[in-house]
Amino acid sequence: MCIEKLKNEVDQWLYEYFNNKGTYNKKLYEAMAYSVNIGGKRIRPILMLLTYKMYNEDYKDILPAAGALEMIHTYSLIHDDLPAMDNDDLRRGNPTNHKVFGDAAAILAGDGLLNEAFNILFRESLEKGEKWIKAGCLIGNSSGADGMIAGQIVDILGENKTMQEDELVYMHSKKTGELIKTAILSGATLAGAEEKDLTLLKEFGEKLGLAFQIKDDILDVVGDELKLGKTTKKDEIQNKSTFVSVYGLDKCNDMCCKLTEQCIELLNNIERDSSKLKELTLFLLKRDY
């Protein structure tokens, strides 16, 4: 099974989930569906599915969890793009949510997606029990006030000030790293992986998340706006501290390569077929979007 096929399944699941929903609230669902269906690499759901597949072939059972995680990621982008936050007009090559639906609807669409993710996780927990509750705990913690949102607030407060290295690492490990790590850990948890593997996968997730963010910072400087589908050099304009502004491009490239090597080594310690996870890890290092 190739990664592209998994991506298509996630796309399809999300598309169907929001298709033709709503009555008087139709506009809300349209706004939610707009950002969800606009695409994206689907890295988090794919990471979850690939990790799960190392232990259990029936990956379709956890498509709702993968979809829920992508909804959380999408809501965070909608709110992040708002004029009151990063004020972005372009996302994934298209107008941002508030540019299409207005600020109020975009706020509500974000709220709706976050809420919907938890609805899915609770619904599945009621039917399928403890592993799902555990996944719900993991996902909720990673997206919450000590997770992704913690990274967002530090990011916002960090405008126009020079950040120390520990705060920068904190910000990124929260803002991007948490959901990446949790994609992997919740996939393994849903598959019932043993403690030893969970420990290795946690470390793998942390390093992959960090590499992912460093690469994002690199692409914000050297990347092609058309390929990335978003405005570049925003961090510089907003005078934000990034890995590149702190370490420079060369060191960032080195860090990225080193972290990727460590990721591969960690996967080698798991007695499962991790070839697809490795493939994705290497893709994330080499990507230009």
Added chain:
Amino acid sequence: MCIEKLKNEVDQWLYEYFNNKGTYNKKLYEAMAYSVNIGGKRIRPILMLLTYKMYNEDYKDILPAAGALEMIHTYSLIHDDLPAMDNDDLRRGNPTNHKVFGDAAAILAGDGLLNEAFNILFRESLEKGEKWIKAGCLIGNSSGADGMIAGQIVDILGENKTMQEDELVYMHSKKTGELIKTAILSGATLAGAEEKDLTLLKEFGEKLGLAFQIKDDILDVVGDELKLGKTTKKDEIQNKSTFVSVYGLDKCNDMCCKLTEQCIELLNNIERDSSKLKELTLFLLKRDY
């Protein structure tokens, strides 16, 4: 046990929950705690606790659920008050969240509170099992895109247009009614109430929620800004349809009284001591804030 004491316990639980939290994300927790601790009637948690107490005296066991529900209510107020939404400067007699912390932090504080509510519900579900998962499902559905947020979007889209009666009822049953109903239903569910009672309580919750919103609309017109702690006559200024604009004050007062009577009757059909729930129901009718 008087209702006032329950309110104090909810206040205390919420205060302690957010006390001294955060490191680099301290500002986020401050913003979350600000709106949570600023007070309010705590109607929803009290309704949950009183319903639970009809079946089980150990109401402290469900304080986390009551607190979670209040967090969801609070987040909805923070986002609702934003300049992009209702643009309110005053809430519960104090400056609104974005007036104190800025729009970006207010958006994140709202997101954080919604997320935290689900974290609590998942954590308790992991420890305490099925009743809590069911409560999580109920609460999530009532706050989500087919619940409270559905009401919000209809409210937003309804500015400067005359709403038909069915749409108005839809809006209010979603925007306010859903959380009120769910406070009651989830309290009963957590207590393990039987199906017959759940059916009666559902109807009670629907009628109480409707009465509550009609009363809110009345107070928006005739209420004292100081007592209410918020700007009045906003609906008129924003040219929004309300029960008062559609039915007039007299009919609204009649509707409120009739619904309250029906609520009391429904409670009379439950073979439990519902005296405190009745007391609260009558208070909600007579309140001037």
